[in-house]
Amino acid sequence: MKTLTKTLMGAFASLALVLALSLAPAPGYAGDQPNILPVPEDADLDTVPGNSRVFERVLRAVITEMQTMGFRVYDQTGVIMSFTDPNRVRRSDAELIALAQRVPNVPIDVILPIQIYASANQNPYIPDVLDLRIRVTGRMLHAQTMQSLGNFEVAFGPGAGEIPVASLPRVCNRDCVLEHVGNEAKTIGAEVGRVLATKLDVLSPASPQPMPQQPVVVTPPVAQQPVVPAPAGCTGLTTAYTLAFTGFQPQEMTLIEGYLAGFKGYDHHRPVRVTMTSADYWYETCSDVARLNRNLRLMVESMGVQARIAMAGNRFEIQKIGLMGNR
Structure with a gap:
């Protein structure tokens, strides 16, 4: 005892x-910047499958925006090919999450499911005109806690509140619809990727960059000015x-x-x-x-x-x- x-x-x-030491002023606390894994959310049969050329163009645009903001993005095929078939599509949400948590070599922090819907509908006022509708949704999940970190959706189409796109040709099958979706893919993916990257930037601030060294200038003595320390965070x-x-x-x-x-x-x-x-x-x-x-x-x-x-x-x-x- x-x-x-x-x-x-x-x-x-x-x-x-x-x-006592924890109460003293200190510089920002450096945490790990997140490793991001984009995945196709295509379990719904109405969505564009993850192995299509349209999805690839949207995915690349999203990745570009994430990388522009300085985040590390990993390729799904590269990180899961050692333990499962990377060419499988139509995986459920539960399977996508389990895959991200089982990646052996890279600790994945943020799962980024991307979902694409595309359809062609007859115009209610002009019978021989087909209107193209595209909806792309992206969301972010914390891989360990399953906390939702944000989501964003962009809709292209003729409806109110949607970004207008050109009408489809008079005769347009599924491949034709996908080709027109691909033409808009870069713009759609960039919109979604930029907003999600901005949301993640708020949740995971970047480390402050060192200020460039200023030349020494000799000036006459002046009254002492208050020094405002950099905010700790x-x-x-x-x-x-x-x-x-x-x-x-x-x-x-x-x-x-x-x-x-x-x-x-x-x-x-x-x-x-x-x-x-x-x-x-x-x-x-x-x-x-x-x-x-x-x-x-x-x-x-x-x-x-x-x-x-x-x-x-x-x-x-x-x-x-x-x-x-x-x-």
């Missing part, structure tokens, strides 16, 4: 230092993790919660499941995963306990290695 009390007193002193995508603690005493868990709130980049946490011997927390932070892993190791070291720390996906397992007790 005396040993535990002494250990906790030392840990509380370390925690006080951590919290997060860069990169805020990500949620599950932190599962096992074998810690209630007093130690109280101390651990203080450490978690003191880590740089901390957003918030929430208990998910708590018992006398275990506690699971939902923990959101803009800190990168490597820093979080290091902070957890430093935390248990500061507490003076032996613990096993393992990570898989967005889940950390922190298991205290217990010793034989004395009475």
